[in-house]
Amino acid sequence: MKQNYLWSAIIGLIALSLSQTACVSINIWGSDEDEALAPTPLTKFEPTIQVRRIWKQDVGAGADDLYVKLTPIVHGKRLFAATPEGEVHAYDAQTGESLWETDIDLPISGGPGIGHQTVLVGSNTGKVAALSQETGEVLWKVKTSSEVLAMPQEKNGVVVARTIDGKLFGLEEADGARRWVYERSVPILTLRGTSNPVIVDDLVIAGYDGGQLVAVSLEDGRMVWETRITLPRGRSDIDRMVDIDGEIAVVGNAIYAVTFQGQVAAVNAMSGNIFWRRDMSSHAGLGIYGRTLYVTDEKSHIWALNRYNGETLWHQTALERRKLTAPVGFGPMGLGDYVVVGDLEGYAHILDKNDGRISARIRVDKKKILAPPMVANDILYVYGSSGILTALNVGNNTAPD
Numbered sequence: 001m002k003q004n005y006l007w008s009a010i011i012g013l014i015a016l017s018l019s020q021t022a023c024v025s026i027n028i029w030g031s032d033e034d035e036a037l038a039p040t041p042l043t044k045f046e047p048t049i050q051v052r053r054i055w056k057q058d059v060g061a062g063a064d065d066l067y068v069k070l071t072p073i074v075h076g077k078r079l080f081a082a083t084p085e086g087e088v089h090a091y092d093a094q095t096g097e098s099l100w101e102t103d104i105d106l107p108i109s110g111g112p113g114i115g116h117q118t119v120l121v122g123s124n125t126g127k128v129a130a131l132s133q134e135t136g137e138v139l140w141k142v143k144t145s146s147e148v149l150a151m152p153q154e155k156n157g158v159v160v161a162r163t164i165d166g167k168l169f170g171l172e173e174a175d176g177a178r179r180w181v182y183e184r185s186v187p188i189l190t191l192r193g194t195s196n197p198v199i200v201d202d203l204v205i206a207g208y209d210g211g212q213l214v215a216v217s218l219e220d221g222r223m224v225w226e227t228r229i230t231l232p233r234g235r236s237d238i239d240r241m242v243d244i245d246g247e248i249a250v251v252g253n254a255i256y257a258v259t260f261q262g263q264v265a266a267v268n269a270m271s272g273n274i275f276w277r278r279d280m281s282s283h284a285g286l287g288i289y290g291r292t293l294y295v296t297d298e299k300s301h302i303w304a305l306n307r308y309n310g311e312t313l314w315h316q317t318a319l320e321r322r323k324l325t326a327p328v329g330f331g332p333m334g335l336g337d338y339v340v341v342g343d344l345e346g347y348a349h350i351l352d353k354n355d356g357r358i359s360a361r362i363r364v365d366k367k368k369i370l371a372p373p374m375v376a377n378d379i380l381y382v383y384g385s386s387g388i389l390t391a392l393n394v395g396n397n398t399a400p401d
Helices: 002-013
Strands: 015-018 024-027 049-058 073-075 078-082 087-092 098-103 108-114 118-123 127-132 138-143 153-155 158-162 167-172 178-183 189-191 198-200 203-207 212-217 223-228 249-251 254-258 262-268 274-280 285-289 292-296 302-306 312-316 328-330 338-342 347-352 358-363 374-376 379-383 388-396
Touching: 049 347, 049 358, 073 108, 073 374, 078 108, 087 108, 087 118, 108 153, 118 153, 118 158, 127 158, 153 198, 167 203, 249 285, 254 285, 262 292, 302 338, 328 374
Parallel strands: 024 189, 285 328
Antiparallel strands: 015 024, 049 388, 073 078, 078 087, 087 098, 108 118, 118 127, 127 138, 153 158, 158 167, 167 178, 198 203, 203 212, 212 223, 249 254, 254 262, 262 274, 285 292, 292 302, 302 312, 328 338, 338 347, 347 358, 374 379, 379 388
16 A cells, blocks of 8 residues: 555656756655545644734745745744745744845755854755845855755854755855865665754764765764664665655754655764664654654654654544645643644644644645744744745634634
8 A cells, every 4th residue: 555655656746857966856746636646635623722823924936846945944033034036035033024135146945044143045056155144145155066955054163055966065154165075975866855954062964865864073074973764675766765855853862863765763863873763754854842753754644753762642644645744843832732734735734732633724825835834932934835924823712813
C-alpha cells in the first residue's frame, strides 16, 4: 500500500528539473489536480478555541509554482519576510506596519535568516545577500556554488549557507568573505529542497540527501562527526531516496531529524551517537514543543511522539493528502497547548496538543501554504504561497467577536 502511494505520488505528479549540478531534483507534491491523490475533504467540527486576524499584508508575488519555502522570522520587534521575486520586507511584528522594503535584484529561494545586525537571504542563482536590519540597505552579495534553498544562519560573525550541490559555506558576516567550505557528494536523484542547517554551540549541523546528519566546526568547517539516520533501501533510485529536507529541531544536547522513506531519530549533538530512532517518512519535517516531538509524514498524517524515546502518543489522519507543513507547537497564554500546520488550500489547522483533535481552522490564503507557521510573543504568523502574510491571535472560544 505504501509503495503504491509513493509511486503514484512521485511518478503521477512530479515535475523534474535539472539543477546546476546535473542532479535531478523532484517536487513530490506536483499537480493539485491529480484525482487519485485528491486531498481528504474537510469535515465540520465544533471549534474549542477562536482564531482572529490581527493584521495581514500582501508581501508580494508568492511561491505558488516554485516549491520555495520562504519562512518569515521575528527578531525583536520586527518581522522579516521575503518573496521569490527578490523583495525583502521588514514589518512591525505587533501591528503589521511596513518599516522598509528592499528589492535585492536577485530571485530569493532561501531565508530570511537573522545575523547579528543583518538579514540574510539565498538565491537560486547561488548568491547570498546580507541587508541591514535597521534600514534594509544591501550590505553585500557573494557567489556560492549553486542554488541556496535553505535559510542562512549566523553565529559569532560567521554566516552559514547550504547549497543544493552538497556544500556548506562559512562566510564573514561583516563583508561576505569566504572563511571555509565543506563539501560532500549528493545522489543523482533527490527531492527538491534542503533542510536548514542549525548551529549548536560551535558546531554546524546539516542534513544531507543520503540520509546523513553531519556536524562541522563553525570556526573552520572541518568535519567533527557524521551519522546516518537511515540507509537507502530498494532497487530503484526513487526507492533509495532518503533525503533530510524538512525542519531539524534542537533541544539541549539532542538533535531531531527525519528522512524521506526512512526514519526519525534523536541524535547526540556533541558526538553524533543515536539516542533512539524509528521508521518514519517525511519531507515536510518536524517540530518540538515541550516533551513532545511532532512529525508530518509523507501522507500528511501528524504524529506526536515522546521525544525521549520515540513512542507514539497520538496519530492524526483526518488531514491526509492535504500536503501539510511541518508542525509547530505553541501555548497561547491561559489556553493550554496546541499544534498548528498549514495545508495546500491555504488553511491553518490548530490541533490539541494532548490528543490531536482539531480545535480550530482558519483560511488565510487561497493558495497553498508551504512554509511552516511561526509563533512569536503569542502571535501566530502564516505566510501563504500567494504572498499573503497573516498575523493571528488565538483566544477563548467564548470571547465575543
